Amino acid sequence: MTLRSDAFLGRVQERGDHGIREEAERAARVGPALLGARPDRIEGATEGTAKWDVGAGLGATADAAGEELTRRVLLPLPVGFGLLFGRTLPA
Template sequence: MTTTTVPTPTTPAPVTTPHPAPAPRRRPASDDWRALVEAVRDAGQYPTSAEAERITRIVLSALGGHVTGDERLALARALPEEAAAVIASQLAATRPLTAAEFVDSVAARIEGATPATARWDVSSVLSVLPPLIGDALTNRVLRQLPPGYALLFGRADLGAKDD
């Protein structure tokens, strides 16, 4: 025998309250850093994420000394937290380096690097930044650096894009 309960007029109907849609989940900062490292790994065709991370840290630390003022602050804000910390922790360079000198300075930080391999490493890191930081900030950063850096950022001509 089964029993069926029938609501009576005195039983209140269930109240449904609309629930706000859950806020979209922001990826954890470590995911943003891993995505940056993986983009560098793909761009530079590095065999491991560890190698790509090592190169990313070296190049960003070198860049951090050459980007100053508002551009440095904006760059740090636009990058993943870990990359921002690498950029922001650098002392300002005593003099601006040409693009070739910058590559040579990176080569000096990488055991066994040559100017050619260091240029590859620098370009592998810097060329993934414009999609992350946007054209306007990329142009501001490039204006602050001596001529020649645009190619390292994967740009043929800085003047081709205006903010």
């Protein structure tokens, strides 16, 4: 399934409960970057907003990718990473 950019951002906006599209765009762009960076290195990000943004962006990505691909991505990751993708059970 191909997900267009505006549909993807709509999902990020919904999952992250972002009031405006610009917040969803920021979450989609900055969220994954926070996986490899400390939140204080990203302007305006706190630990809480970082987790929220990562969860919204990666959760929408997992929805678009589908369960099988998401399971394959999560399989080598440490337990608990599934939560970042909106998945509560181990892959």
